[in-house]
Amino acid sequence: MTQQLQNTPSASKAAVRRQSQPLAEVVSVLVRKWFQDTLEAAKSGNSEQMGVLSSMLDAGYGCTADPQQAKFWAHKAAAPQSNA
Numbered sequence: 466m467t468q469q470l471q472n473t474p475s476a477s478k479a480a481v482r483r484q485s486q487p488l489a490e491v492v493s494v495l496v497r498k499w500f501q502d503t504l505e506a507a508k509s510g511n512s513e514q515m516g517v518l519s520s521m522l523d524a525g526y527g528c529t530a531d532p533q534q535a536k537f538w539a540h541k542a543a544a545p546q547s548n549a
Contacts, residue, residue, distance in 0.1 A: 501527075503521060
């Protein structure tokens with residue numbers, strides 16, 4: 466970003482600084498979004514996403530760790546799916 470600021474007019478340098486976020490914060494937001502998307506897909510019956518959700522819940526990846534919910538989704542993912 467330093468090189469980017471050197472090539473930016475001074476009025477725009479302040480705007481670039483205000484818009485930038487630490488990478489860890491950006492990644493954290495995206496991981497939480499991934500968790501929410503995975504949860505929605507799992508609730509919709511996607512068994513592959515149920516397994517992913519189980520792993521995320523177990524590790525606390527994108528959410529607060531919840532071993533009981535992780536176990537629930539792991540069992541649900543492993544259950545035979547109805548084609549009805």
